[in-house]
Amino acid sequence: xxxxxxxxxxxxxxxxxxxxxxxxxxxxxxxxxxxxxxxxxxxxxxxxxxxxxxxxxxxxxxxxxxxxxxxxxxxxxxxxxxxxxxxxxxxxxxxxxxxxxxxxxxxxxxxxxxxxxxxxxxxxxxxxxxxxxxxxxxxxxxxxxxxxxxxxxxxxxxxxxxxxxxxxxxxxxxxxxxxxxxxxxxxxxxxxxxxxxxxxxxxxxxxxxxxxxxxxxxxxxxxxxxxxxxxxxxxxxxxxxxxxxxxxxxxxxxxxxxxxxxxxxxxxx
Amino acid sequence: xxxxxxxxxxxxxxxxxxxxxxxxxxxxxxxxxxxxxxxxxxxxxxxxxxxxxxxxxxxxxxxxxxxxxxxxxxxxxxxxxxxxxxxxxxxxxxxxxxxxxxxxxxxxxxxxxxxxxxxxxxxxxxxxxxxxxxxxxxxxxxxxxxxxxxxxxxxxxxxxxxxxxxxxxxxxxxxxxxxxxxxxxxxxxxxxxxxxxxxxxxxxxxxxxxxxxxxxxxxxxxxxxxxxxxxxxxxxxxxxxxxxxxxxxxxxxxxxxxxxxxxxxxxxxxxxxxxxxxxxxxxxxxxxxxxxxxxxxxxxxxxxxxxxxxxxxxxxxxxxxxxxxxxxxxxxxxxxxxxxxxxxxxxxxxxxxxxxxxxxxxxxxxxxxxxxxxxxxxxxxxxxxxxxxxxxxxxxxxxxxxxxxxxxxxxxxxxxxxxxxxxxxxxxxxxxxxxxxxxxxxxxxxxxxxxxxxxxxxxxxxxx
Numbered sequence: 265x266x267x268x269x270x271x272x273x274x275x276x277x278x279x280x281x282x283x284x285x286x287x288x289x290x291x292x293x294x295x296x297x298x299x300x301x302x303x304x305x306x307x308x309x310x311x312x313x314x315x316x317x318x319x320x321x322x323x324x325x326x327x328x329x330x331x332x333x334x335x336x337x338x339x340x341x342x343x344x345x346x347x348x349x350x351x352x353x354x355x356x357x358x359x360x361x362x363x364x365x366x367x368x369x370x371x372x373x374x375x376x377x378x379x380x381x382x383x384x385x386x387x388x389x390x391x392x393x394x395x396x397x398x399x400x401x402x403x404x405x406x407x408x409x410x411x412x413x414x415x416x417x418x419x420x421x422x423x424x425x426x427x428x429x430x431x432x433x434x435x436x437x438x439x440x441x442x443x444x445x446x447x448x449x450x451x452x453x454x455x456x457x458x459x460x461x462x463x464x465x466x467x468x469x470x471x472x473x474x475x476x477x478x479x480x481x482x483x484x485x486x487x488x489x490x491x492x493x494x495x496x497x498x499x500x501x502x503x504x505x506x507x508x509x510x511x512x513x514x515x516x517x518x519x520x521x522x523x524x525x526x527x528x529x530x531x532x533x
Numbered sequence: 534x535x536x537x538x539x540x541x542x543x544x545x546x547x548x549x550x551x552x553x554x555x556x557x558x559x560x561x562x563x564x565x566x567x568x569x570x571x572x573x574x575x576x577x578x579x580x581x582x583x584x585x586x587x588x589x590x591x592x593x594x595x596x597x598x599x600x601x602x603x604x605x606x607x608x609x610x611x612x613x614x615x616x617x618x619x620x621x622x623x624x625x626x627x628x629x630x631x632x633x634x635x636x637x638x639x640x641x642x643x644x645x646x647x648x649x650x651x652x653x654x655x656x657x658x659x660x661x662x663x664x665x666x667x668x669x670x671x672x673x674x675x676x677x678x679x680x681x682x683x684x685x686x687x688x689x690x691x692x693x694x695x696x697x698x699x700x701x702x703x704x705x706x707x708x709x710x711x712x713x714x715x716x717x718x719x720x721x722x723x724x725x726x727x728x729x730x731x732x733x734x735x736x737x738x739x740x741x742x743x744x745x746x747x748x749x750x751x752x753x754x755x756x757x758x759x760x761x762x763x764x765x766x767x768x769x770x771x772x773x774x775x776x777x778x779x780x781x782x783x784x785x786x787x788x789x790x791x792x793x794x795x796x797x798x799x800x801x802x803x804x805x806x807x808x809x810x811x812x813x814x815x816x817x818x819x820x821x822x823x824x825x826x827x828x829x830x831x832x833x834x835x836x837x838x839x840x841x842x843x844x845x846x847x848x849x850x851x852x853x854x855x856x857x858x859x860x861x862x863x864x865x866x867x868x869x870x871x872x873x874x875x876x877x878x879x880x881x882x883x884x885x886x887x888x889x890x891x892x893x894x895x896x897x898x899x900x901x902x903x904x905x906x907x908x909x910x911x912x913x914x915x916x917x918x919x920x921x922x923x924x925x926x927x928x929x930x931x932x933x934x935x936x937x938x939x940x941x942x943x944x945x946x947x948x949x950x951x952x953x954x955x956x957x958x959x960x961x962x963x964x965x966x967x968x969x970x971x972x973x974x975x976x977x978x979x980x981x982x983x984x985x986x987x988x989x990x991x992x993x994x995x996x997x
Contacts, residue, residue: 351747518784
């Protein structure tokens, strides 16, 4: 059992949970995730490790309410409990001195990139963060990114905050102004695909963090398979980060809709 | 001794038309009368050929003799001297190719039903409250041993090491014990209460089971040594599923057997939406493969409401690797079998959902490397069949994670299996391994045998 120490609503449907998980945070690295099962009846769902307080043994998760499981998790108050947390899982983000790195977080995807941005900055990179969302109320972690990034650009689809447009509009601007050595991107699939397409003409290495449907997440079941450069790979042990140029985004989009009907039923139930 | 003319007792099973709609156990096991009659059939031959077929070396005729005398307590003690999971083995071991095939009575076509007797004795003990037999634990030692993976190999190794007196910690990545016994084998073949009971027994021997810890991620192998563990047994089992390599395998509606069974067995998708993990099944389900896992998948599909649930297998029935009894049970339950049929592609609709599968008919040629006759495609026999769900049950490789995160571990390049020496030791001193992680795919009892052998080797190593 893992005790919730803090619940903070960041936006309409986005909640930050701090939860005790000393064994998980001990070795947690940027880009890794956990599998969470709220109770006996719950699904196993993957959540990004947004931050890891190693001294206190506390894990920070940022959760967007999408279905039954995320709704139930967001409803947990301080003192509440999560039954199982397994992790840290997945291969960590590669942290090297690349030069100028653009970090692009779409919606709740920004959460995944926070520790990576910190680590990249510490390695001596120039870090530019682009955070995008549909509107102002869904922009998260702006204040957290500001002290670690050299530059923070905000985009909203409706122009209610920052640049009106998509993260790719901000990315194009950055690319036109300076040499970019690497892009790391996490967010909705269409966004990651668009970022990859934007980067491609400039040949900038682009890493994307995939959100395939996971089950055991330990290299056993094959639920998270995706096609990378024509080959089947498993997001849990081969990923979750892949070279964006090689990912079959259309297949991933379709595969992530596998249980849409059931997800609706679970939400009603 | 006079030859006993009693025929081999039939193991009672539930009515097929009733059982194929629920997840309750299919086989009912012997009644006491049957168990005694069956035990009396054993002719107690001096050479005990049956024992040579048991990977965990149970003294089979001895326990059967005790059953014949109705000394059930004595019988379970005798079994537990060697086997820590008797109620499980009595259900899922392929006795017909191990102990029973060596029974002297097989000459007359009717070997003693050793498996059913083992199950009877184990179930009877469980049904008597307070009668649990803990086998003797040797003098406790202040030496820590880590066992990784609470599947058949790990549970067995942990239990044997605890009996040798070691302080054993068993690390499991899932939230419950059993490994493939939990996520793979369905409730109707191995009820989870039985697995829980046998796990409890292993805990009673002093094994400390820690769940939700993935060795290779949560803790590294180096962490375990640093933490004072003097030896490590890796029983991390089978891993990533194999696919056929045909077009359309990533369409929605194509599952690996592991995913399908894990959703249903571990996560209780058959009780959706009370349990929140979904599984989707259509009207027509094709399971590719003919091993025990394939039989489990197709029978689960039927129970989830598939109108037509079928096995697609490229060889003939004679080559099917599944246990005979499983194939028969499946047939009784209305499963269709298409032998000598090989899928060549899966087609989807505009939403990326499976709509049909194209197959080729095959014929058998000369024996191949496996000794089985090679299936050869019949020209022009291609046909398309409508299906909603395809489950690929053609095997799997060893779990890749520990090898992937422990660079010094020697791995067979082709298979990904961990390399071990004759003492079950890997390329790293003090790290032992056994079960599917070293052999690819085997049976539950083979993994238990490997766990047992490794436990003995670890004891020897630690005594140095």
